[in-house]
Amino acid sequence: MLKLLTVWIDVLTLFPSMFMSPLQESILKRAQQCGHLTLLLHQIRDYTFDRHQMTDDLPYGGGRGMVMKPEPIFRAVHAISGTDASIPIVLLSPQGRTFTQQMAMTMAQQPRIIFICGHYEGVDERVRQCLVTDEISIGDYVLTGGELAAMVVIDAIARFIPGVLAPGAAFDDSYASGLLEGSQYTRPPVYAGIEVPAVLRSGHHAVIAHWKHQAALQKTYMRRPDLLENLDLDREDLAFIKELQQLQRNPGEPNEE
Ligand SMILES: C[S@@+](CC[C@H](N)C(=O)[O-])C[C@H]1O[C@@H](n2cnc3c(N)ncnc32)[C@H](O)[C@@H]1O
Structure with missing residues (x-):
């Protein structure tokens, strides 16, 4: 037990x-x-x-x-x-x-x-x-x-005492992994003229997890770039951040959010 x-x-x-x-x-x-x-x-x-x-x-x-x-x-x-x-x-x-x-x-x-x-x-x-x-x-x-x-x-x-929240729940939140949590949505699928990203409704867990990770990177980059300095980012993450930097220099290009 x-x-x-x-x-x-x-x-x-x-x-x-x-x-x-x-x-x-x-x-x-x-x-x-x-x-x-x-x-x-x-x-x-x-x-x-x-x-x-x-x-x-x-x-x-x-x-x-x-x-x-x-x-x-x-x-x-x-x-x-x-x-x-x-x-x-x-x-x-x-x-x-x-x-x-x-x-x-x-x-x-x-x-x-x-x-x-x-x-x-x-x-x-x-x-x-x-x-x-x-x-x-x-x-x-x-x-x-x-x-x-x-x-x-x-x-x-x-929130971090085992059993208080659902297993792992506190570790998805902002700061736990060093990133801010990405944008979240619930029903309805369209509200105030804004549509929930299609990927979140796709039911494809691996693709959704990847999207959520990039959404977290993006939010952290936009709001708390200082947090990224302390993280051990992999090649894919670094390339994604480079893309974000380019987007910032050339606004108007589509982005994830
Ligand atoms: C009015 S404060 C005392 C401030 C103190 N005279 C000073 O200038 O450092 C009274 C009590 O509130 C608590 N307190 C006030 N601000 C706090 C903060 N930012 N974080 C934690 N405790 C705080 C502390 O227990 C403190 O002893």
Whole structure:
């Protein structure tokens, strides 16, 4: 019998209710129901010892806003991870490594991950220096808190846990093979004056697969040529890209899309 692969994710947050609806719908809901994904939300405030349950304080040296105190975060992580030093402890941070599809694939192979969501002006530097093993950003902009970022990361990871999507489905998507996915169509065959390419209706699987690969190359070339630089393209692909370059120089010639 196949062993069920599960990723267990603990999230430390001051706002656990933010996670309720997004994680209880659609694919993420099913992933949890089927045991592929276990999500535990931990209220950081539960790890305070003072009467007012303070999780933040004024920044040393002055400045705007509040900084999240280190002690409740350290206590929460130690209570959750116990003596297991192998669990990745990830801080969501606009200063972290930018999250990618490759990182989602790698993280989906971890049995357990702890995410820490910052808020206000962020977390005390000692959390970064002595507790976390990785810092992840979801892009070069600043959110009010790490909760939305954690949800984005969890969603992308879940798609790569075996059993969550149909076998291989996540690997057809943009970025998985290094290319953007090519244009897709559904019924009706003609809409807004545009006809679905005949090859997609031909029923010839090998020809369709070839067309889809070239459509992916074309889309990547048009929108994200930088991605092509990191790929090991074969002779046929390189010749196709040369054709695209020529088409660009001589617009008006027919193309695939
Ligand atoms: C207002 S931000 C703090 C920004 C911090 N003062 C700075 O300038 O780097 C509060 C929290 O939101 C989260 N956050 C904000 N932008 C993020 C991003 N792009 N990716 C991941 N987390 C982010 C982090 O957890 C951060 O601690």
